Amino acid sequence: MYPNDGFHELGRQECLRRLAKVPVGRIVYTRRALPAVLPVNFGVDGDGAVVLRTSAASELVRAIDGAVVAFEADDVDAVRHSGWSVVVTGRATVVTDPAEHERLARTVPVSWVPSPQEVFVRIKPELVTGRELVGGRTLYGVDLTA
């Protein structure tokens, strides 16, 4: 958060509540030493962890397993210049425990592009931040949400 920038900060529980309401977010990671970002669907586990379901053979899994990543979701109204954004930052790990895999298979939304061998990647919610802009203003000070 930046002081006096027109946004207000969202608490951890509020962030997780909003995160659970949207179907798609973006995984932010490093690929070949460059910043990378990819939209994916996801689930939120009981402890606030973000869980992705993806192909075991994917480049994404190789890139993020064991790495600290960010996961972002937002809902923005471009007409009203308002919206919110939530970011979960933490270490990503492929789930290897069979019982845990089985449990997530029942609870995490199916992948939009299913693969024969799927894995779950859990992003530990070490840092959960969010901010909201309610009625941004134009350069001329007109409140578009009025």
Added chain:
Amino acid sequence: MYPNDGFHELGRQECLRRLAKVPVGRIVYTRRALPAVLPVNFGVDGDGAVVLRTSAASELVRAIDGAVVAFEADDVDAVRHSGWSVVVTGRATVVTDPAEHERLARTVPVSWVPSPQEVFVRIKPELVTGRELVGGRTLYGVDLTA
């Protein structure tokens, strides 16, 4: 792109065309050695550069000036399991030339949260990639776009 993953690749010109159609994207960068991501509105310059208008005093400007960043925009239909995503990767630099600043002030959309001292940040389109998923399928093979 991953071979046979159900997505198809978009060419550079098609990426830039789609980018110009959406009001908000996400800047992906590194903040305090952690991956960071922030939704922002933006403009696309003639050469395909992404241009952000933001506060000269912002933490964002300090973090990205001179760094290689990614900028992502997408349009996703969660019901049809389809959509596209475009990523521009390249070095971000604050525009210091007064004539260039003046030109961008006329062409780049105003910030949703105007500040008294604005700067423009240009992201050089060194790498422009995009992919599209037209009608993802469920785990059971039902084409939701049929």
